[in-house]
Amino acid sequence: MALLGPETSLLRSSTAHFFLLQPFAIFFERFVLFRFLDRKNPLLGVWTAVWILGSGGLIFEENVRGGLWEVEAVPFSVVRWATANVL
Numbered sequence: 001m002a003l004l005g006p007e008t009s010l011l012r013s014s015t016a017h018f019f020l021l022q023p024f025a026i027f028f029e030r031f032v033l034f035r036f037l038d039r040k041n042p043l044l045g046v047w048t049a050v051w052i053l054g055s056g057g058l059i060f061e062e063n064v065r066g067g068l069w070e071v072e073a074v075p076f077s078v079v080r081w082a083t084a085n086v087l
Contacts, residue, residue, distance in 0.1 A: 014061035021058075025051055 037043055063069065
């Protein structure tokens with residue numbers, strides 16, 4: 001059963017992996033980190049940065065394989081137009 005394309009099933013999707021990992025991260029954060037660290041501890045910010053950097057690529061993998069990075073997000077830019085006319 002191919003929901004996302006001929007070679008990609010839903011369970012092989014990296015986006016699905018991203019969302020399936022979230023409950024484990026919430027469990028780890030709530031029952032492990034908050035038990036040993038105060039909520040204002042800077043290590044929680046480190047945990048957040050590590051989690052975003054570690055799992056953020058999973059959510060964008062589908063877009064990269066689909067070629068979303070090959071098109072311009074904003075086709076018209078006032079800044080680009082202004083700098084092109086000045087130079």
